[in-house]
Each structure stands twice: as C-alpha cells, then as structure tokens.
Amino acid sequence: MVHNQPIYTIIRVFIKPSGLANFVKYIMDTLLSQLKPGEHAIIKSIADNAMKTKLIEMGCFPGEELYITKIAPFGCPFAIYVSGYELSLRLNEANNIVVERLN
Amino acid sequence: MSQSKKDLKVVLLGNPNAGKSTLFNALTGLNQKTGNYSGVTVDKLQGSFKYKNNSVSLIDLPGTYSLFAKSTDEEVAVKDLLSQTEKPDVVVIVLDSTNLQRNLLLATQALDLGMRTVVVLNMIDEAIYQNIHIDIEKLKDLLGANVVAIDSRTKEGTEKIKEAIVNAEVSRNKFFDLTSTSDYAQMVNSQFESPYKVELRKWEEDDKIYRHKNIKYIYGLCVKSPEQLKLKERSTKIDRIVTHPVLGYLVFMALIFTIFQFIFYVAEYPMSWIEDGFMALSSFIKTNLPSGILNDLFSDGVVTGISGVLMFVPQITFLFLFIALLEDSGYMARASFIMDKVMRKFGLNGRSVIPVISATACAVPSIMSTRSISNFKERLITIFVLPMVSCSARLPVYTLLISMMFPSTIVLGVFNLKGIVLFGLYVLGFAFTLITAFVMQKLLKTKEASFFMMEMPVYRVPLLKNVALGVINKIKVFVFDAGKVILSISIVLWFLSNYGPGNAIEEIEKKYANAEYPHVGEADPNYYTEFIASKKLEASYIGVLGKAIEPVIKPLGYDWKIGIAIITSFAAREVFVGTMSTIYGANGNEKGIQEKLMSERDENGNLKYTVAVCFSLVIFYVFAMQCMSTIAVVKRETKSWKWPTIQFVYLTALAYLSAWITFTILK
Numbered sequence: 025m026v027h028n029q030p031i032y033t034i035i036r037v038f039i040k041p042s043g044l045a046n047f048v049k050y051i052m053d054t055l056l057s058q059l060k061p062g063e064h065a066i067i068k069s070i071a072d073n074a075m076k077t078k079l080i081e082m083g084c085f086p087g088e089e090l091y092i093t094k095i096a097p098f099g100c101p102f103a104i105y106v107s108g109y110e111l112s113l114r115l116n117e118a119n120n121i122v123v124e125r126l127n
Numbered sequence: 128m129s130q131s132k133k134d135l136k137v138v139l140l141g142n143p144n145a146g147k148s149t150l151f152n153a154l155t156g157l158n159q160k161t162g163n164y165s166g167v168t169v170d171k172l173q174g175s176f177k178y179k180n181n182s183v184s185l186i187d188l189p190g191t192y193s194l195f196a197k198s199t200d201e202e203v204a205v206k207d208l209l210s211q212t213e214k215p216d217v218v219v220i221v222l223d224s225t226n227l228q229r230n231l232l233l234a235t236q237a238l239d240l241g242m243r244t245v246v247v248l249n250m251i252d253e254a255i256y257q258n259i260h261i262d263i264e265k266l267k268d269l270l271g272a273n274v275v276a277i278d279s280r281t282k283e284g285t286e287k288i289k290e291a292i293v294n295a296e297v298s299r300n301k302f303f304d305l306t307s308t309s310d311y312a313q314m315v316n317s318q319f320e321s322p323y324k325v326e327l328r329k330w331e332e333d334d335k336i337y338r339h340k341n342i343k344y345i346y347g348l349c350v351k352s353p354e355q356l357k358l359k360e361r362s363t364k365i366d367r368i369v370t371h372p373v374l375g376y377l378v379f380m381a382l383i384f385t386i387f388q389f390i391f392y393v394a395e396y397p398m399s400w401i402e403d404g405f406m407a408l409s410s411f412i413k414t415n416l417p418s419g420i421l422n423d424l425f426s427d428g429v430v431t432g433i434s435g436v437l438m439f440v441p442q443i444t445f446l447f448l449f450i451a452l453l454e455d456s457g458y459m460a461r462a463s464f465i466m467d468k469v470m471r472k473f474g475l476n477g478r479s480v481i482p483v484i485s486a487t488a489c490a491v492p493s494i495m496s497t498r499s500i501s502n503f504k505e506r507l508i509t510i511f512v513l514p515m516v517s518c519s520a521r522l523p524v525y526t527l528l529i530s531m532m533f534p535s536t537i538v539l540g541v542f543n544l545k546g547i548v549l550f551g552l553y554v555l556g557f558a559f560t561l562i563t564a565f566v567m568q569k570l571l572k573t574k575e576a577s578f579f580m581m582e583m584p585v586y587r588v589p590l591l592k593n594v595a596l597g598v599i600n601k602i603k604v605f606v607f608d609a610g611k612v613i614l615s616i617s618i619v620l621w622f623l624s625n626y627g628p629g630n631a632i633e634e635i636e637k638k639y640a641n642a643e644y645p646h647v648g649e650a651d652p653n654y655y656t657e658f659i660a661s662k663k664l665e666a667s668y669i670g671v672l673g674k675a676i677e678p679v680i681k682p683l684g685y686d687w688k689i690g691i692a693i694i695t696s697f698a699a700r701e702v703f704v705g706t707m708s709t710i711y712g713a714n715g716n717e718k719g720i721q722e723k724l725m726s727e728r729d730e731n732g733n734l735k736y737t738v739a740v741c742f743s744l745v746i747f748y749v750f751a752m753q754c755m756s757t758i759a760v761v762k763r764e765t766k767s768w769k770w771p772t773i774q775f776v777y778l779t780a781l782a783y784l785s786a787w788i789t790f791t792i793l794k
Contacts, residue, residue, distance in 0.1 A: 074328070075578065076332060077195065077197075077328055077331055077332050077335070078197050078578045078580065079580070080332055080335045080336060080339070081192050081193045081195070081197070081232065081335055082192065082229070082580055082582075083228065083229045083232075083339070085335070085336050085339055086336075088339075093363075093366075094366065094370055096370065096464050096465050096467065096468060097370075097372040097375070097376075097465060097468075098468045098469070099468070100467070100468050101464060101467055101468070101579075103370075103464065103583055107228045107229045107339075108226055108227070108228040108229060109226045109228075109229055109582060109583075110362075110582070110583040110585075111580060111581070111582060111583065112460070112464055112580065112581045112582075112583050113579075113580050114467070114471075114579045114580070117578070117579065117580055
C-alpha cells in the first residue's frame with residue numbers, strides 16, 4: 025500500500041488539478057498514525073478505498089471516538105480503543121484514518 | 128413447532144473471539160467431528176445433540192465480523208449460512224457480552240436475513256464482573272428476537288439455549304435502511320457475483336454506518352456500564368509488561384523456551400514408549416503368528432507405519448496444548464503485536480514465530496500450528512519455508528557426518544569445532560527460511576485482499592475443556608488425515624526394500640545359505656547375518672533404484688550406496704543412519720558405522736568418505752524435503768497436492784544445487 029505513505033500523498037497532490045487544496049488539507053489533517061499513546065481523538069474521515077469497508081466493520085467510522093492504547097516497539101502496529109474494544113492496526117491502515125484531536 | 132420429532136440444522140454465527148467454540152463444546156460435548164469445506168483450507172466443525180424430540184446437527188461456522196466476507200474464512204461462513212441446498216433451519220448468533228457494540232453489527236445483519244434466529248449473550252458472567260449491566264428484556268424487544276444469556280464456564284443457560292433453538296422465530300424488526308433496498312439477503316448474496324462492484328461497496332459502507340448508528344441507540348438503551356471508553360484494568364496492567372520493548376520480548380522468549388523444552392525433551396519419553404511398545408508388538412506378531420508374507424507385511428510394514436504416525440502424537444499434544452493456552456488466554460495477539468514488524472519484513476506474520484521455533488523440534492506439528500495465521504498468503508509462506516528449519520530428525524545425520532569430517536576434537540578457544548559446524552548448519556537453515564520467505568512474499572499473488580487489523584482480546588483464564596477438545600481434534604485430524612498418507616508411503620517403502628525384481632532376494636538367500644565364503648563370519652557370528660542383510664538390500668527394488676539414480680547423484684560425490692540411504696530416508700531423515708549401517712553391515716552400532724565408513728575405499732584405493740563428500744551430504748540434508756510426514760501434513764493443511772509438490776521440487780533442487788556447489792569447491 026505504497027500510495028498511502030505520506031510522501032506519496034504529497035507528490036500526488038501536486039500532480040492532480042486540485043493539488044493545492046488537497047495539499048492544504050493534508051497539512052491541516054491529523055492522521056491516526058500521528059497520535060501518541062493516550063491521546064484521544066474523533067474520526068473525521070477515512071480514505072476511500074477497499075480498506076474503508078473493513079475499517080467501518082471493525083468499528084472505525086466517522087464520528088466515533090478513539091484513543092491510542094499502545095504502540096508496538098519499532099513504531100508499528102498501533103493499538104487503539106474504539107467501539108468498546110481494543111484493535112490493532114498496521115501503519116498503512118492507521119494512515120488511512122483522518123482524526124481530530126480531543127483535549 | 129417443537130411438538131413433532133424433527134431434524135434441525137443449526138449454525139453458530141459470531142465474531143472471532145466471541146466464544147463460539149466454548150458454546151459449541153458446551154452444547155455438543157464429545158459429539159463432534161472435524162470435516163472439510165471443499166476447495167478451501169478451512170476446517171468444518173460439526174456436532175450434534177438431542178433435545179426433547181429434536182435431533183439437532185450443529186455447525187460451528189468460522190468466525191466472521193460481518194456478512195460481507197473479507198477473507199476465505201469469512202467467505203466460507205457466509206456461504207454456508209446462505210446455502211440454498213442445505214439451508215440452515217436456525218441461526219444462533221453468538222455475542223461477546225463484554226464487547227456488545229461491535230458484535231451487534233453482525234447480529235443485526237443476520238437478523239435481517241429473515242431466518243429463524245436465537246441471539247446468545249455469551250460470557251455474561253464476565254460482563255457482570257466488569258460492571259456491564261445488560262437489560263435483556265429490553266434487548267429482546269429492540270432486536271425483535273429471543274435473547275438468551277449464558278455463563279459459559281458454569282454452563283448455566285445451556286438448557287435454555289436448546290429450548291430457544293427449537294422454538295426459534297424470525298425477527299420482527301429490520302435494521303437496514305428500507306429506502307436503499309427491500310431485500311437484504313439478496314444484497315448480501317450479490318457480493319459473490321464477480322466482479323464485486325464499486326456501487327455495492329458504497330452501499331455496504333452506508334449500510335454499516337447506518338447500522339452503527341442504530342446500534343449506538345440500542346446499546347445506549349440496554350447497556351449500563353459505569354466506565355465507558357476505558358480498557359479493563361487487568362488487561363492494561365498485563366499489557367504494560369508483555370508489550371514492553373524489553374520485558375515483552377523477555378516474556379516471549381521465556382514462553383518459547385518452555386514450549387521448546389516440552390516438544391524437544393519432555394515429548395521424547397512418551398515417544399520412546401510408543402516406539403518400544405510397537406517394536407514389542409512387531410516381534411510378538413513375528414513369533415506368535417504363522418510366518419509368511421502377510422506376517423512380514425503386518426509386523427514390519429503396517430505396525431512400523433502406524434508407530435511412525437503415532438510417534439508424532441506427543442509433540443502435537445504438547446505444542447497444541449501450549450498454543451491453545453496462549454491463544455485462549457489472549458496472549459497470542461500480544462505476541463503477534465510485538466513481533467509483527469520484524470516478521471513482516473520477511474513476508475511472515477507475528478504469529479509465524481511459534482511455528483518457526485517449534486520446527487526445530489519437528490516440522491509436522493509446527494505446520495499444523497500455522498492455522499492461527501489468519502492471512503492466507505502469510506500462512507502459506509510460513510508452511511512453505513518451515514521444512515528448511517533444521518529439525519531434530521536431522522541431528523543423527525548431522526552428528527554422524529560431522530564426526531566423520533572432524534574425527535578428532537579440535538578446540539578453537541572455548542569452542543569445539545564440531546559444535547561450531549553444527550551451529551552453522553542451523554544458521555544456514557534459518558537463513559534460507561527467511562530468504563525464501565522474503566522472495567515468496569514478492570512473487571506470490573493472492574486474490575484475497577489483505578487486512579491485518581486484529582482484535583486484541585481481553586485476557587481470560589482458558590477453559591480446560593476447550594483446550595482439551597481442541598488438542599483432541601488436532602490429534603484426530605493428524606492421525607486420520609495425514610496418517611493415511613504416512614502409512615501408505617511407509618508400506619510402499621517396506622515393500623521396496625524387502626522385495627526385488629524376479630527372485631533376486633531368494634537367490635541371495637540360496638547363495639549364502641551354505642557359508643563357504645572364507646572371509647565371512649570368522650570372528651563375529653553376527654557379521655554373517657549383517658552381511659546377508661546388506662546383500663539383500665542391494666538386490667531389492669530400493670537397491671535397484673539406488674543404482675539407477677547413481678548417475679544423477681554422482682556430481683554430488685555420492686555412489687549407489689548413499690543413493691539407497693537417500694531413498695529410504697524419505698520415510699524420515701534419521702533412517703539414513705540406519706540404512707547406512709545395514710548397507711555396511713554394522714547393524715545398530717553408531718561408532719561401528721563411523722569406523723566402517725571412514726575406512727571405506729574406492730576402486731583406486733583412495734578414502735571414499737572425504738570431507739568433500741561428507742560436507743556435500745550434510746548440506747543436502749539441510750535443505751532436502753526428505754520427510755514423507757511433512758509432505759502428508761502440508762497436503763492436509765493446504766488441501767491440495769499443489770503446494771507439497773512445488774515445495775518438494777524447490778527444496779530438492781536447492782539441496783542438489785548447494786550440495787553440488789559444496790562438493791565442487793571442496794573436491
């Protein structure tokens with residue numbers, strides 16, 4: 025899932041016509057993978073691909089609150105608490121989720 | 128409805144970790160068997176029970192998170208549920224009471240199929256312990272279906288579930304957006320029409336979000352839990368240790384070490400009991416039943432074959448005992464969590480670690496243990512590379528050949544040279560395990576979309592009954608499925624080594640019947656029988672085969688005698704040593720065989736077993752898939768001959784090539 029890596033997102037936004045707007049969005053958005061353990065957030069949106077269906081199924085859908093419970097040694101996978109249980113996500117999966125930090 | 132005598136087909140549907148198997152075991156007890164779903168590698172667990180006038184057949188479907196399948200397991204579950212030919216009469220939806228919110232997604236989907244349904248609140252005791260209060264009457268009302276709570280540990284509620292099953296009814300309520308479709312079952316069915324359309328995916332997403340909103344409402348009305356959005360304290364405390372960057376790995380190593388001790392050392396006792404027992408049985412048949420071909424077939428062919436199958440049972444038992452304990456307690460998900468990143472680099476999974484380590488004892492149980500890897504591609508890669516890990520059956524071969532290469536003890540500092548070489552062989556095996564996995568990850572394409580998100584279940588004390596039944600099922604599968612293949616091959620090998628073309632064997636017997644050969648049997652009376660055994664083996668079909676493959680193995684430095692030993696050791700690698708000692712007439716004595724081999728000279732009077740030949744042989748055994756049991760078990764686990772064939776060809780080619788390189792360099 026190379027195209028989910030941040031660097032490709034940056035490259036892609038400059039190629040596409042709506043590049044600038046997307047770039048601004050990218051800078052403004054917080055990805056789930058940028059959160060630290062213990063940080064609470066609300067899911068804003070999920071990248072539109074086949075993984076989205078699975079994420080929704082596992083209880084990650086826009087409007088749902090979550091927090092990072094732990095990150096494995098070496099920085100991946102991520103464990104989050106969402107929809108009443110703990111879920112482990114690999115980095116490329118966590119990169120698909122745009123969140124908004126809560127205090 | 129339940130007045131007349133009826134046969135009911137019932138399926139258990141639920142999320143992974145919802146405790147389906149616990150309920151299945153509680154309902155059926157020992158009345159269960161493991162079958163196959165055609166074409167896929169998923170096991171089908173079936174059982175039965177009688178209740179009042181009904182005989183109920185129960186199928187434990189593979190765990191699934193929704194009715195829109197995202198993996199092979201889930202596809203099997205959904206297809207079985209929707210089956211038109213064998214439509215289930217009743218669906219039992221199993222829910223984890225401590226994790227209702229996510230579990231209800233599948234429940235509402237299943238209720239919308241319009242089938243007779245019972246909803247089971249599993250592990251209600253755990254929910255009460257965690258201060259989660261569920262208003263069952265209200266839930267019944269909102270779901271429009273019968274809801275039964277069960278404490279899976281005390282089995283309280285089992286009778287209530289049986290009663291509910293025979294009286295099950297179709298749900299009155301609908302949980303999907305009625306403006307988007309009128310027939311939910313049809314929408315679910317359309318996922319199997321290829322290609323899977325983007326519009327359906329969008330519809331599926333909207334449907335799930337719609338349901339989640341519905342569920343929030345239902346959950347809010349029925350469940351009172353004082354501490355929402357908070358992990359259970361017990362789990363957090365344990366996780367602080369087992370996922371710690373240092374302590375986590377230490378705990379994991381300690382557990383692996385324990386498992387290793389059990390399958391490597393402790394299992395050896397029952398294994399030798401089995402071996403001794405069958406040897407006694409074999410000689411009993413030989414002496415007490417009328418002799419002849421049939422007697423030989425039973426005492427040597429069949430009994431040895433069965434003993435060869437049952438020999439694996441202790442290791443399988445121990446390995447699966449540990450795996451079931453780790454899996455049921457919830458620890459396995461944590462081990463996978465901390466190992467995932469490292470293993471993924473090689474195309475393996477966090478859960479591949481235990482199979483790889485236990486393969487150093489034996490590849491057979493470890494290949495069976497890959498079942499816990501849910502991603503098919505990663506599981507296949509793990510199975511494929513496991514035979515390259517040096518197992519304990521190679522050890523006798525390694526020991527013999529290394530002592531021949533370095534007869535005197537050479538010490539480098541604190542290290543013994545033999546020890547270093549042995550260690551090097553293990554490293555070589557491991558290195559190629561990882562390299563092959565890495566290459567396969569790049570080459571292998573699968574249709575299945577890969578998702579790696581995984582639930583981290585809360586810790587639970589494993590139920591002894593579940594663990595025991597799981598281990599028993601594994602043993603049954605091995606003995607009756609893989610056992611058939613092993614038994615057949617060992618009978619074929621027995622036949623090939625005891626019979627020869629025409630009456631070649633009888634002629635040997637006649638030829639040496641009157642011992643007039645002056646160089647035979649002077650000092651040691653045993654020498655004579657051993658000499659005949661060696662001549663007989665040479666005249667047998669295997670001897671003929673050994674001579675036939677000589678041109679092929681000549682570039683590796685081997686002659687037909689080694690050829691024979693390579694063919695017979697297809698039964699198991701350690702047979703190599705036994706065959707060599709038969710050929711050279713040094714029955715059973717390891718020191719003797721070593722001396723004999725080392726004094727063996729070729730026609731020019733040069734020593735035959737040079738360092739080059741021994742090294743080439745040892746390298747051959749590092750890679751070659753010289754093990755019929757491994758082939759049988761790979762066939763059983765991948766449900767086709769395709770993968771064991773590819774694996775056999777690859778490993779034999781790798782063995783041949785590296786042995787040839789070794790021999791050419793050292794010659």
